[in-house]
Amino acid sequence: MSSGMLYGGDEIGALVFDPGHHSLRVGYAQEDTPKAEIPSVVGVAPGDPIKLESEAKPDDSNISSTPSSWKYYIDTIYLHTPRPNMELHSYMKDGMIENWEYFEKMMDYSYEKIIQSESHFHPVLFSESPWNQRQKREKLTEIMFEKYKVPAFYLVKNAALAAFANGRATALVIDSGATHTSAVPVLDGYVISNAVVKSPLGGDYLVLRAREMLESLGLDLTPSVLIANKEVVRDKDKPRYTKKAFSFDITNSWMTYMTKKTVQDFQQSVLQVSESPYDERVAASIPMVHHEFPTGYHQDFGSERFKLAEGLFDHAMLGAGYIAATSAGMCDVDIRPALYSSVVLTGGNSLVQGFSDRLSKDLSSRTPGSMRLKMIAANGTVERRFGAWVGGSILASIGTFQQMWMSMQEYQECGKAQIDRKCP
Amino acid sequence: MADVRDIMELERPPTPEITKETILGSDKPKKKLFNAPKAPKRPEGMHREVFALLYNDTKDAPPLFPSDTCYKQKIDLTMRKPRKWTWMPFTNPARKDGAVFYHWRRPSDEPKEYPFAKFNKKLEIPSYTDAEYQQYLKDDQWTKEETDHLMDLAARFDLRFIIMEDRFDKEKFPIKRSVEDLKDRYFKVVGLLGKFNGDKKIYTYDADHEKRRKEQLKRLHERTTQQIEEEQFLLLELKKIEARKKERERKTQDLQKLISQADNQSETPKKTDKKIPKKKLANPSRPSRVDTSQHILQAIETAGIKFPDYKNSGVSLRSQRMKLPANVGQKKSKGIEQMLQDMGLELNPTPNEDICMHFNELRSDMVLLMELKSALASCEFELQSFRHQYEALNPGKTLTIPSQLLSVTENDNKQFNSGEIIDVVGSPGNPNT
Numbered sequence: 119m120s121s122g123m124l125y126g127g128d129e130i131g132a133l134v135f136d137p138g139h140h141s142l143r144v145g146y147a148q149e150d151t152p153k154a155e156i157p158s159v160v161g162v163a164p165g166d167p168i169k170l171e172s173e174a175k176p177d178d179s180n181i182s183s184t185p186s187s188w189k190y191y192i193d194t195i196y197l198h199t200p201r202p203n204m205e206l207h208s209y210m211k212d213g214m215i216e217n218w219e220y221f222e223k224m225m226d227y228s229y230e231k232i233i234q235s236e237s238h239f240h241p242v243l244f245s246e247s248p249w250n251q252r253q254k255r256e257k258l259t260e261i262m263f264e265k266y267k268v269p270a271f272y273l274v275k276n277a278a279l280a281a282f283a284n285g286r287a288t289a290l291v292i293d294s295g296a297t298h299t300s301a302v303p304v305l306d307g308y309v310i311s312n313a314v315v316k317s318p319l320g321g322d323y324l325v326l327r328a329r330e331m332l333e334s335l336g337l338d339l340t341p342s343v344l345i346a347n348k349e350v351v352r353d354k355d356k357p358r359y360t361k362k363a364f365s366f367d368i369t370n371s372w373m374t375y376m377t378k379k380t381v382q383d384f385q386q387s388v389l390q391v392s393e394s395p396y397d398e399r400v401a402a403s404i405p406m407v408h409h410e411f412p413t414g415y416h417q418d419f420g421s422e423r424f425k426l427a428e429g430l431f432d433h434a435m436l437g438a439g440y441i442a443a444t445s446a447g448m449c450d451v452d453i454r455p456a457l458y459s460s461v462v463l464t465g466g467n468s469l470v471q472g473f474s475d476r477l478s479k480d481l482s483s484r485t486p487g488s489m490r491l492k493m494i495a496a497n498g499t500v501e502r503r504f505g506a507w508v509g510g511s512i513l514a515s516i517g518t519f520q521q522m523w524m525s526m527q528e529y530q531e532c533g534k535a536q537i538d539r540k541c542p
Numbered sequence: 543m544a545d546v547r548d549i550m551e552l553e554r555p556p557t558p559e560i561t562k563e564t565i566l567g568s569d570k571p572k573k574k575l576f577n578a579p580k581a582p583k584r585p586e587g588m589h590r591e592v593f594a595l596l597y598n599d600t601k602d603a604p605p606l607f608p609s610d611t612c613y614k615q616k617i618d619l620t621m622r623k624p625r626k627w628t629w630m631p632f633t634n635p636a637r638k639d640g641a642v643f644y645h646w647r648r649p650s651d652e653p654k655e656y657p658f659a660k661f662n663k664k665l666e667i668p669s670y671t672d673a674e675y676q677q678y679l680k681d682d683q684w685t686k687e688e689t690d691h692l693m694d695l696a697a698r699f700d701l702r703f704i705i706m707e708d709r710f711d712k713e714k715f716p717i718k719r720s721v722e723d724l725k726d727r728y729f730k731v732v733g734l735l736g737k738f739n740g741d742k743k744i745y746t747y748d749a750d751h752e753k754r755r756k757e758q759l760k761r762l763h764e765r766t767t768q769q770i771e772e773e774q775f776l777l778l779e780l781k782k783i784e785a786r787k788k789e790r791e792r793k794t795q796d797l798q799k800l801i802s803q804a805d806n807q808s809e810t811p812k813k814t815d816k817k818i819p820k821k822k823l824a825n826p827s828r829p830s831r832v833d834t835s836q837h838i839l840q841a842i843e844t845a846g847i848k849f850p851d852y853k854n855s856g857v858s859l860r861s862q863r864m865k866l867p868a869n870v871g872q873k874k875s876k877g878i879e880q881m882l883q884d885m886g887l888e889l890n891p892t893p894n895e896d897i898c899m900h901f902n903e904l905r906s907d908m909v910l911l912m913e914l915k916s917a918l919a920s921c922e923f924e925l926q927s928f929r930h931q932y933e934a935l936n937p938g939k940t941l942t943i944p945s946q947l948l949s950v951t952e953n954d955n956k957q958f959n960s961g962e963i964i965d966v967v968g969s970p971g972n973p974n975t
Contacts (some may be wrong), residue, residue, distance in 0.1 A: 127644055128656075128658065129645060130643045130645045130647070131629075131644060131645075241643065269642075269643070270641060270643070271642070305702065305704055305705060306702060306705070308699065308702065308705045308708075310704065310705065310708045311708055311709070312708050313708075400965060404902045428680060437786075449761050450704045450707075450721055450756075451756050451763060452704075452756070452759070453704060453757045454763065486763040486764065486765070487763065487765065487770045488763065488765075488770075491761070517657065517658035517661075518661045518662070520637075520643060520656075520658065521634050521636035521637050521658075521659070521662055522635055523641070523643075525637070525639050525641035526641070527639040527640070527641055528639050528641075531639075541696070542698065542699070542705075542709065
C-alpha cells in the first residue's frame with residue numbers, strides 16, 4: 119500500500135464546495151486552501167452585441183428562458199468593472215442557497231475556470247448551514263447528480279467541518295460570518311440542530327454601522343475603480359480627485375456593492391473590539407489608526423474603532439458570548455463540559471481585531487465555575503476564514519470516509535430523498 | 543542509536559578498503575545490522591521519526607537537538623527504476639452499492655481489499671417482527687410506529703441518544719420525548735427481546751435515577767459565582783474548625799498522658815516498696831536488678847491496646863471501634879490473631895455494643911499477656927545468666943535458686959501486677975479513663 123494509506127488518507131479526486139454569503143470556496147480535497155474564493159454575487163446584464171467583454175463568461179442562452187440573452191459576470195475581476203445595466207444579485211439567503219439559476223451559473227464558472235475539469239470525474243462534497251431545509255438539500259442533490267453528473271455527492275454541516283478542521287469531533291462552533299453569527303454544538307460530528315443559536319450580527323452588520331458612521335461624517339466613499347486620478351492631500355483635507363467618465367449610468371446595486379467593498383476595507387483595517395465592554399476613556403487612550411480612503415482622503419480614527427466594533431457584543435441577547443452560552447445551555451448536561459472545553463471559533467468576521475479575546479472573556483464570565491473553558495481559534499487568516507472548507511478538504515480525503523458518499527447508483531435507485539438519510 | 547554510531551563511526555569494518563563498493567554501499571551492511579533485531583520492520587518510504595512514534599524501540603533516546611544531515615533518507619545509488627503510480631479504479635466493500643472510485647495506486651501492489659473497509663463497524667440493533675411486538679413489546683406510552691422510528695434512529699446514529707433525541711421526528715410524533723425516555727424505551731425493548739431470546743446479559747436502565755442525576759448536575763452547573771464562593775468559604779471554615787478540634791484533642795491526649803504518668807509515678811513507689819523486700823531477700827547486693835525489673839514493669843504498665851475514643855461528630859460505624867489502632871505493631875496483631883484462632887474466636891465478630899467492648903478488652907488483655915510473657919522470659923533469662931556468672935566466678939559451687947523464685951514467684955508477681963496494671967492502663971470500656 120502506498121504511504122498515503124498508512125496515515126489514514128485516501129484521496130479520490132473529490133471537490134469541496136463551501137458556499138457562504140460572502141463568497142463561495144472551491145477547491146480539491148486534500149489541499150490546504152481552496153483553489154478559489156469567488157464572491158457570492160452574480161452580475162447580470164442584458165446580452166450585448168458588442169464583443170468588448172469577450173473575456174467574460176460566455177452566456178448560456180439556451181438555459182435562460184428570457185427572450186433576449188443575458189450575460190453573467192462572475193468573480194472579482196468581472197464584477198469590479200462597471201457595465202451598463204449590470205445588476206448584482208446574491209444567490210444566498212439566510213445561509214442557504216436561494217436563487218438556483220444564479221447558483222448554477224456559479225457552478226458552471228467554477229468547473230470551467232477554477233477546476234478546469236469535467237464534473238463527472240469528481241465526487242463533490244458540499245457544506246451547508248446547520249439549519250438548511252430538507253427541500254433545499256434535495257434540490258442541490260438533484261442538480262449535482264442530474265446536471266453535473268457527479269459520481270458521488272455528500273452534504274455536511276459547515277459547523278461540523280469547522281470542528282474537524284480544528285481537530286475536534288465534539289465542539290461548540292462559533293461561526294461569525296458575513297450575515298450572521300451562530301453557535302452550533304457538534305457532538306461526534308453530528309450537529310445538535312435543536313440547540314443552534316444564531317444572531318444577525320455579522321460582518322455585514324459591522325459594514326452597515328461603519329457606513330452609517332462614515333456617511334454621517336460626510337466622507338466620500340467612491341470606490342477606487344471609479345477614480346481616474348487623485349492628488350495627495352493633507353490630513354482631513356478635502357480630497358481632490360477626478361472621476362472616471364462613463365458613457366452609461368452605473369446601476370445602484372453595483373454602486374452599493376462597491377461601496378460595501380470600500381467600507382469593508384475600512385472595517386478590516388481599522389475596527390477593533392475592545393477587551394472589556396466599551397469605555398470612552400479607555401478607548402481614547404489607545405493609539406489612533408490611520409486610514410486612507412480610495413478618494414485620497416485620510417484621517418486618524420480613535421474611539422470610533424471600538425465604538426463600532428462594540429456593536430457585535432453589546433447586545434444583551436445577540437452578542438457572541440451570549441449565544442454561545444445559550445446554545446451550550448440548551449444541550450444535555452452530560453455533554454456541556456465537553457462543549458465548553460472545546461469552543462471553536464471560525465468565520466471571516468471573527469478576524470476583527472480583538473474578537474477572540476473579547477469572546478473568550480465574555481464566555482468565561484458566563485461559563486459555570488466548575489467547567490473548564492478552552493477556546494480554539496486558528497491563528498492563520500486562511501484557517502479562520504476557510505475553516506469549513508479546510509474541514510471538508512480533510513474529511514473528503516480520509517480513507518474511511520469513502521464509504522459515506524451518496525453515489526450515482528444510490529441516487530438512481532432511491533432518488534434525491536435519500537440524501538436526508540445518507541447525510542444526517 | 544544508529545545515528546550516533548554513524549557519527550562516531552563505531553561499527554565500521556576494521557580496515558576500510560577504499561573501493562567503489564565501500565563508497566557507494568557503505569551504509570548497507572550497517573543498516574542490516576541495526577534493522578535485524580527490530581521486530582516490526584519500518585515500511586518503505588515512511589519517515590523514521592514517524593515510525594518511531596508508532597513502534598518505540600526503547601533503547602533509542604531522542605536526539606538532543608535537530609540535525610540536518612542525519613535524518614535525510616540516504617540516496618539510493620542503485621539506480622533502480624522507480625515504480626509507477628496509476629489512477630486506478632477501486633471498489634469499497636464497505637459500500638453496498640459497489641460504486642467505483644478512483645485513486646492513485648501502484649499497479650505493482652496486488653489488488654487487495656480496500657484497506658479502510660475493515661473500519662466499517664456497525665452496531666447490532668435488535669429487530670423485531672410485528673407478532674413479537676404485539677406479544678411482548680406493547681407499551682401504553684409508545685405506539686409501534688414511534689418505537690420503529692426509535693429503533694431506526696438508534697441504528698442510524700449508533701445509539702448516540704442525544705443526537706437521536708435531536709433528530710426525533712417531532713412532527714409525526716408530537717409527544718415530547720427526553721433523552722431518558724428514549725433510553726428507557728430502547729433498553730426496555732432490548733431487554734424484553736433479550737429475555738425472550740434467552741440472552742444472558744440484559745441491560746437495565748433506571749430513567750428516574752438518570753433524571754435525578756441530571757437535575758442535580760444541572761443545579762451544580764447553574765450555581766452562581768456567589769454561591770460557589772460561599773461554598774468555598776464554608777469549606778474553608780470547616781477546615782479551620784477541624785484543625786482547631788484536632789489541636790484540642792491533641793492537647794487533651796497530652797494532658798492524659800501526663801496524668802497517667804503522674805499516676806504511675808505515685809503508684810510505682812508502692813510497687814517497688816512491695817517488691818524490694820522480696821527482691822532483697824533474693825538478691826540484696828544487686829540494686830541494679832531492681833532497676834531493670836522496674837523498667838520491665840514500666841513497660842508492662844503501658845502495655846495493652848489503647849483504643850482511641852470515638853468522640854468525633856457525625857456517624858461512624860461501630861466496627862470502626864474494633865479496628866486495631868495504628869500503633870499496634872505487626873507482630874502484636876499477628877499474635878492476637880493467633881491467639882484468637884487458638885481460642886476459636888472470630889477475627890471480626892459482629893460489632894454490637896457489648897461484643898465490641900469485650901472484644902476490645904480481650905484483645906487488650908491479650909497484648910498484655912504477650913508482653914508479660916516476654917517480660918517473664920527475659921527475667922528468667924537474666925536469672926539464669928546470673929547463675930552462670932556466679933558459677934563461673936565461684937567454681938565448684940552451685941547456686942540453687944529457690945524454686946518459688948523461679949516461675950512460681952514470677953507468676954505470682956505477674957498475676958499480682960496484672961490485676962493492678964489493667965486498672966491503670968484501663969480499656970476503652972471503662973468509664974474512668
